[in-house]
Amino acid sequence: MRNPRDFLKPLCVGAPDPVTEIPFPPSRMIHFFDAGNEKMRAKLPDIAAKADIVLGNLEDAVPVDRKEAARAGLVEVGKTIDLGSTQLWTRVNALDSPWVLEDLTTLVTEIGDKLDVIMVPKVEGAWDIHYMDRLLAQLESRAGIEKPILVHAILETAQGVTNVEEIASASPRMQGMSFGPADLAASRRMKTTRVGGGHPGYQTITDPTSADDLETGRVRSQQDLWHYSIGRMVDACTANGILPFYGPFGDIKDTVACEVQFRAAFLMGCVGTWSLHPVQIDIAKKVFSPDPDEVLFAKKVIEAIPDGRGVHMIDGKMQDDATWKQCKVMVDLAQMLAEKDPELAEAYGFTPAAA
Numbered sequence: 001m002r003n004p005r006d007f008l009k010p011l012c013v014g015a016p017d018p019v020t021e022i023p024f025p026p027s028r029m030i031h032f033f034d035a036g037n038e039k040m041r042a043k044l045p046d047i048a049a050k051a052d053i054v055l056g057n058l059e060d061a062v063p064v065d066r067k068e069a070a071r072a073g074l075v076e077v078g079k080t081i082d083l084g085s086t087q088l089w090t091r092v093n094a095l096d097s098p099w100v101l102e103d104l105t106t107l108v109t110e111i112g113d114k115l116d117v118i119m120v121p122k123v124e125g126a127w128d129i130h131y132m133d134r135l136l137a138q139l140e141s142r143a144g145i146e147k148p149i150l151v152h153a154i155l156e157t158a159q160g161v162t163n164v165e166e167i168a169s170a171s172p173r174m175q176g177m178s179f180g181p182a183d184l185a186a187s188r189r190m191k192t193t194r195v196g197g198g199h200p201g202y203q204t205i206t207d208p209t210s211a212d213d214l215e216t217g218r219v220r221s222q223q224d225l226w227h228y229s230i231g232r233m234v235d236a237c238t239a240n241g242i243l244p245f246y247g248p249f250g251d252i253k254d255t256v257a258c259e260v261q262f263r264a265a266f267l268m269g270c271v272g273t274w275s276l277h278p279v280q281i282d283i284a285k286k287v288f289s290p291d292p293d294e295v296l297f298a299k300k301v302i303e304a305i306p307d308g309r310g311v312h313m314i315d316g317k318m319q320d321d322a323t324w325k326q327c328k329v330m331v332d333l334a335q336m337l338a339e340k341d342p343e344l345a346e347a348y349g350f351t352p353a354a355a
């Protein structure tokens with residue numbers, strides 16, 4: 001284990017100092033695009049105006065013969081497109097692939113000052129983050145980068161889930177984690193063919209009403225395949241001051257199920273999700289911006305209990321120190337989002353000056 005006193009020292013002479021706090025700007029959706037696809041690249045300024053984070057994907061979904069085009073397209077994006085306050089991320093190829101070294105070398109050297117976060121797929125343990133940590137420090141030093149590039153791990157292998165706590169605490173560069181249900185399903189030998197969401201076969205059933213009739217009157221209920229792993233990810237991230245995200249939802253046309261999957265993750269503590277298609281940006285924005293009625297109630301609780309202590313009845317519900325803290329989480333998030341979005345500021349009842 002590293003000497004804890006060295007944890008916040010750069011891992012290469014001339015590299016920037018690690019951050020002490022992970023920044024938490026609006027992060028409701030990480031919008032994936034293929035920078036090698038000219039059509040998608042052309043849409044990026046409009047997409048960036050709506051999305052909190054845009055991510056140039058170099059890994060899965062980019063075919064082998066277009067890996068270099070995707071990388072070169074992302075360099076062009078970084079050099080030529082002004083994304084305003086929208087963050088620019090990338091997902092590099094996996095650490096066991098032949099492309100990742102060139103991904104990292106090229107991107108840090110060419111647009112390292114524009115990249116906020118590098119998403120690393122198929123992270124299995126702290127050793128993968130340690131590799132990234134040292135290499136990024138060397139590349140940052142060589143390129144004269146002043147702000148450290150942060151690292152985001154995808155939780156998408158059985159070994160990654162087993163080691164989730166050590167991954168979350170492996171480096172001060174760790175910005176957060178995304179849940180990757182597609183690769184995780186394959187890694188675990190789950191018998192599914194989907195990218196996220198539920199499965200009609202994963203159910204519970206009530207007892208039979210009679211021994212002779214096993215069919216009628218029994219209620220079946222579809223269960224959440226991902227609850228356990230998302231819960232572990234949320235706890236590991238939050239315990240280490242980093243941010244948990246849900247990942248992809250592949251049934252682009254099923255906007256209803258997408259919204260349900262996103263909302264389950266939001267309620268469990270995720271701060272955002274991936275959007276794979278422009279239609280998912282609006283779903284993510286709706287779900288990961290807290291409901292105005294909940295925010296108004298939370299504001300009422302905070303106003304009614306200025307010191308956050310004791311027991312109170314508000315609208316027939318018991319409130320105490322713990323509910324006050326929940327309300328504070330809700331209002332702080334609402335305030336942060338309202339600063340970016342005047343419509344939300346109005347819905348949440350913040351005057352522009354207070355927002």
Ligand SMILES: CC(=O)SCCNC(=O)CCNC(=O)[C@H](O)C(C)(C)COP(=O)(O)OP(=O)(O)OC[C@H]1O[C@@H](n2cnc3c(N)ncnc32)[C@H](O)[C@@H]1OP(=O)(O)O
Pocket residue numbers: 031032033034039040043047057060061182183195248252275276277278
């Ligand atoms: C398991 C994982 O690893 S998930 C992460 C990896 N996967 C990805 O990154 C996938 C990203 N998304 C995509 O490639 C596409 O959205 C697809 C393949 C899913 C669907 O694409 P299409 O069939 O072209 O969708 P559709 O016809 O509805 O597209 C409408 C328009 O939106 C554009 N568009 C689609 N997806 C995106 C996107 N992610 N970003 C920007 N523009 C997009 C299309 O180019 C098309 O433009 P046009 O109207 O000018 O022709």
Ligand SMILES: O=CC(=O)O
Pocket residue numbers: 154156179180181182183184195247248
């Ligand atoms: O990369 C994401 C996944 O679900 O796999």
Ligand SMILES: [Mg+2]
Pocket residue numbers: 060121154156180182183
């Ligand atoms: Mg994956």
